[in-house]
Amino acid sequence: MIRSVCLLYLLVAMVAAADEPFRIDVVEEGTGWPVPLVELRTTHNVRFVTDNAGVIAFDLPELMGVPTWFAIEGHGYGVAADGFGYEGVRLTPEAGGHARVTVKRKLPGKRIGRLTGGGLFGESQRFGDHPEWNDQGVLGCDSVQLAEHRGRLYWLWGDTTLAGYPLGLFHMLGATTGAHPLRSLEPPIRLWYDYFRDRSGKPRVVAEMPGSGPTWLSGLVSLPDKSGEQRLVAVYTKIRPPLAAYETGLCVWDDEQQHFIRHCVLWKHSEEDPQAPALPEGHATRWIDDEGSEWLLFGDPFPRLQCAPTFEAWEDPAAWRTLEPQPTVAPAGGGEPVTPHRGSIAWNAFRKKWIAVFTQFGGSSPLGEIWYAQSDSPLGPWGAAVKVVTHNNQTFYNPRLHPELTPADSPVVLFEGTYTTQFVDHAEPTPRYNYNQVLYRLDLDDPAMKAE
Template structure:
């Protein structure tokens, strides 16, 4: 993926100078295949940036592949600076970090990288060109991108026989102005919750589309600007009927909410419909707290099932029924910390946004969140855990870092 700028990253990347295995080419394919793998487990590492001396940039796809073909550089030794968020590469004697390769058509080089942070990269879930580099080299030809080139904050929840996905502002290739009233898709329920497991990641979304076959918004309410949703979840009513529920916010003037309400999915129309307006700025009152953010289900010692809402830790709960969610008088405030201590040095870590879920592996409630401030503005991701949704929450450990790059609203998928 040849780029003039680095387009972002999901976890981070790393290489060791000179650790490359090179195979001679056959000449059948014009591209020189560069594979980047984790030295610890040989997993492919997506989103590694290679840059030539003349500043031509390439980025690995979800298979950890770069397809290199520059006519004036083929058959010659080429130096690549290799940079990434959260990973380190040893400097050579002159302070440069990278590798020297000799690209030949049809050839291949394997570059091993080391991971310096706790989180392991799996890959991009959305956007375009997820396997574009591999396809140039003739592999992963069965893959087809979903049709969007970028999207904002994600919401996910199991609903009936599938997983429902929703995203905020969404970019499409035909024009800079894309979808601003929530794009969405569905995928089959995974066979196992160890999902997606080992890379490369290949999640095939069934996007909701218009009559022209193009991705569309799924909350078509009149609005002066974008419509964002939060707290999306599936709840059953007293008769056992399942409802896909969400809180919507109408936005204007960039980030200013002027209306909030509850919306429910219409299965026939395949879109959300407003069922209750909770607040409008014209009332002159402050916006109320709502069951938004991320959701997590919890059964207490008395056997009562609750659903907790918040970002990253819960600030509200209600009984896990459709009727309880529908009426604000059933919503209860919850107190959780907004500052934790670092495991490393005991320093304060201010919580910004994130999510919480039960971990069957850890047998604990776990949360990942972005630090407010830190070495990278909204780019440092931390982990903490607790015996219950309300705590007590342990000291936090940093699991992902970025070099002056934001990574807001990290999500633990239920």
């Protein structure tokens, strides 16, 4: 009897071991940091993608024990090509086994991890790692807006993917965090959002405005009114298919309802008035000019509008001044001028310069190339730009600098953007990563980050 029980336990253990995945850790050469968003593809086109911990749980039964070639797509990370030009590694997967793949970073930008979506640690949790992390019911988020308001950070995103149906949320998802939400500036990262939720506990919209079609917000900022009360405000835009704006206006956060309320309509599309006027949209940046006057600058990336940093100036179009942003930036080392698409600027105490990150309009990967530039003034001129991030046939749009997430005098710069197949040619959506926010890091004391 005892012998039979022992044999049964042994058989169960053998079956469990046979079902255990083969673990692959992908790390960066030099730092040893895990690298998220690295794809390994077999010769029969099965794809595996590293999670925020740089882990893949390989589980194909037909390749266990078989020497297997994995092509590598690292979006700025990779290995040396072989004699036939193939970039990849050969591994022999074994149930319960482990391999470590080292990739070299080709550009200054360090990929720190995905901020939104499901399965941030979906691969490594299969090995019992990161048991404390639970997903939050959101699978995709588009284009972040961020502002500090009454001691907390308010995060807003555009169109949002949920699990229950292909159509998700289309009137801005919202969340808050503490003022310093990241425990570390090194991977693996985890950023826990306190999403605004409905009575059933599901994430809900926070900016539905009257009229058909999605509502998008921009220019999010917290401003004092004449009584000294802080007001969280933004520009709203109503959208009709395919991506046409038909109404814009101003909206204000209602702290009791925890929802944005329409403040006023500024423009409606018509044959007589087909183009929206200049608005305080994009990303807001505070600036003190040479005369000591304080301003709010609104741009995407470079400033297009300025006003005094008060609620009353923000709500009064007569108090706005339009600006003419620099149309192109020369790349460091020469070459064709770079045309910015979208991005943001911020003051950097380490460099004692204004810095910018922006997506290139066009480029070798359409809307997937990210550049860094700097200037003595937020109004320019912006000096020679350095390419810092690339994405092979994938879009990475609307990058947003995060000076609020790093110490003021730190050489570390963080920015996030939306990773997606939108606007590229026949790209395959990357599982879990598509239509989500990915965080990158720049180290301004890196010689590769020398900019003029």
